Amino acid sequence: MNYRSDVTTILHLVHDLIHEDEEDNPSQQMQNVGEQGHMALLGHSLAAYISVLDRERLRKLTTRILSDTTLWLCKLFRYENGSAYFHEDDRDGLVRVCRLVINARYEEYASEGYAVLSAKQPVIYQSASCRPGLGQHLCNQLGLPLSSLCRVPCNTIFGSQHQMDVALLDKLIKEDTEAGKVPLLLIANAGTPGAGHTDKLGRLKDLCDQYNMWLHVEGKCCLMLTFSCNWCVSGVIPIQAATRCDSMTLAPGQWLGLPAVTAVTLYRHEDPALSLAAGLTSSQPVEKLRALPLWLSLQYLGHDGIVQTIRHATVLSQQLLQKLKSLASIKTSVGDFLMFYHYLCKQLAHLVPISGVDVVELEDEGICLRFSPLLTAAILGTQQKDIEELVEKLTELVPIMSSTMCLRQDFREETYRHSPWLRYIEDFCWPGLGAVRFEPRAEGMDEYRRKQELEKMNAELLKKLQDLDTDIIFSTGPEAGTEDGCIFVGMVTEDVDVSDLVDTIAALGRDIEESGRLLENMTEVVRKGILEAELQLQKANEEKLMEEGMLRQLPLVGSVLNWFSPVQSSIKGRTFNLAAVQHLKYGVNNFIKHANATSYAPFDAPTSSANTRQIPTVQILFLYHLNSLKD
Structure with a gap:
């Protein structure tokens, strides 16, 4: 750094760094710090201030803080005649x-x-x-x-x-x-x-x-x-x-909602020399100041306040356990855990973040939703209304999850029925109904072109599915580990007709494929028309040369001869007037859109007047193609 900054600038910089991701990720916003949390934060500031006192005053003060905190913790946790060691790493x-x-x-x-x-x-x-x-x-x-x-x-x-x-x-x-x-x-x-x-x-x-x-x-x-x-x-x-x-390790900061408070190990041993050799005691006053934030917080909360905080967490557990007894599809384990599918766990953690639920994977039970208010309620401020909201979301999500799981096999079988147009994609991590991919016919295509065509058609198919008037969510699936050109079908209710759903996907895919092949055929017609027009122009030029002679084709000589001796040619000139067909672009674009949206009904080009005869569709595409060549 080549320059100095004032305090205000530095604080603004820290503020921006803390809050820079909150707009994009609302769930990452900072948690509210209660009054007991402010006392802990104040303790860190006071510890830095006290550390600059003279050595004797510092020794007396830190000894008092350490002995008081140790006595309170031993009394609170019924651990008689214990000593305490305060440490950052638990x-x-x-x-x-x-x-x-x-x-x-x-x-x-x-x-x-x-x-x-x-x-x-x-x-x-x-x-x-x-x-x-x-x-x-x-x-x-x-x-x-x-x-x-x-x-x-x-x-x-x-x-x-x-x-x-x-x-x-x-x-x-x-x-x-x-x-x-x-x-x-x-x-x-x-x-x-x-x-x-x-x-x-x-x-x-x-x-x-x-x-x-x-x-x-x-x-x-x-x-x-x-x-x-x-x-x-x-x-x-x-x-x-x-x-x-003989010893126990406690985490009062996490339990009581106190930020940046050290862990504490209570232990019993009669030989202070061995405790000193093990590093459990220290003569350095600054190390004893680790207990200051907890010393302030314990005084602020008091014995009754601490007990009330812990009691509130147990009440939340009891409340959730009683509510879940009415949901037969949910298995509870020790009152702390709910047996769920992984996707549902993430949804609940996202929908009700203040509840403190998170996802864990246990060796015997599998993936579970953990609700442990003893570790989260004090920090997040979880209340009984949050438990009510959590149960409400559960009652909404569990039925749709159950119906989806029941219909997954039907979806797989129906997809195989539409082979070879549809291919079922096996993805065990996808929580929805399943994943499919439309497989276009690939006669005469190399592997690179086939892959491009597959991705293009499935992207268009996904867009058409997303435009349907339905509650089913269609997406490209998870970002990692997904095959190219796949369409993932989300959760569905029990009243969904899987057969009709798969028929719709297959029909839309075939429509897109036929539309693409029609445009390919029209492109071929345009290409042949261009070659035919070039041959006719070349033939007309040759006939004109034979009738008028070579001299009249020379720029300067031809003009003089035509002045003195005009010639009446029987050959009519032919040209490509590309600029004259600009107004046809609108009609062609409408034709293409119309062809994609319907069963390719005949397209009538707009006419400039009643006396102007209708221009055939192929001719319009032909002129439009020539104009594209010019551009």
Whole structure:
């Protein structure tokens, strides 16, 4: 940058960069920030201001902020005698907890490093339903091989398909112990990232105590610890089991609608030296200021405000669940998910964006619509009227989706009935009735010309279909992975006659093909007419030369001879007067339009007067073609 800008100019630039895509993509507009969000934003500004204070005042202030915030969080989540680590990356707290456990289990780790671990390899256990990539990230940050990560399958016969199989975990731990490995840490879920299920925390804690393992818990359902009665959409979280864990990672910013607030890891350990070695505590005052935005927000909301925010989210889940019970075509899973086709999920997310629904793909259930107000309601400001609108859109879209799915096979069979004019295009990603392509006859065409003709005819056919008076949407389909020259038919209602629909598509295609061939035939007639006219002109010139002689054809000599000795020629001159046929363009264009719109009824050219005889159609096209040659 070669010049300086004032503050106003810079702020305008930032404003334009933030809002530049909102007109084209209304769904990407910025979310409204509530008062509690403004408190969090204020905390970031205050943290920058406080960081310039003198060292002693900064130390006292940051110590107070950190201790207050830790005390409030431990009380709020019923986690007694805990410490807190505030971190930007929500995985960083677990990484440092693992370092703490390694330092505690391997006394010589501080001096010997990885050599100690190679003798007795540590093992970290995680559920198969944990968030993707978490285990690999831990191994990378800790310098451990991937063989130190054990992925525990979930129940497949008894219990939930998303809960960790406790019996199998016990077996895996015994096998690792017998192999000389050290069971180090277990990661359990209180609300899986995908389906929102909670592991059997009580049994897992007993197993960890048996093998001297560290239990770490994470998930949105940790929020339920703020209630005296800990109900959530995936069941009841036992308070004692959840609070007995050795550490837990929380995301209060996301849960409470607080922008840019750090994640928090609560943990219990009696040795501050090991906590310092693991990076869970710091003597740097600036790092302690990470807690300031949350410190302000917690004071603003208060205990009752936080509980009310979480309670509102659970009420929204209950409301949607009750409404969906009346729709037999919808399957619910844990109250958080609806089983749907992918297209419908996207439609709902687009039509009711404030509801916070999004699309996920689960291993057993398939593609689902996820409604998780614990993660979105506080940020988006979702209200009960938004749930009513979501259910209303569901009742509109589900019947038309069901009828479309039922008629897809009929559409396919009817398309094959019109072979070879129509070709059915298999596209499993298309949510509508299906896709077809009109195949013109290609006698005497090379591959390049055939492809051009195919795209041209199907583009014209698509335009005619879109002009029909119908609620069915015809389009070119998805942009990626689509064959050239395809026509995609959208959703249809149950009263649509698929046979008539396919007949209409085929008839329009054949009309377009016949219209094109008629114009090709007329072009051939015009070409032959031009050749015939050229031969007649050449013959007339030869006859004139024979009758008048060579001298009269010379420009200067001929003029003198004709002056002194005029000649009476019996040959009438013939010319192409291209300029005289300009007025015929309008008539020809009307003819072409008329031919495309009808069954090619005879076309009458306009006459200049009653005495002027009618000009045949072929002659009009012939003159028009000559005029085109001139242009």
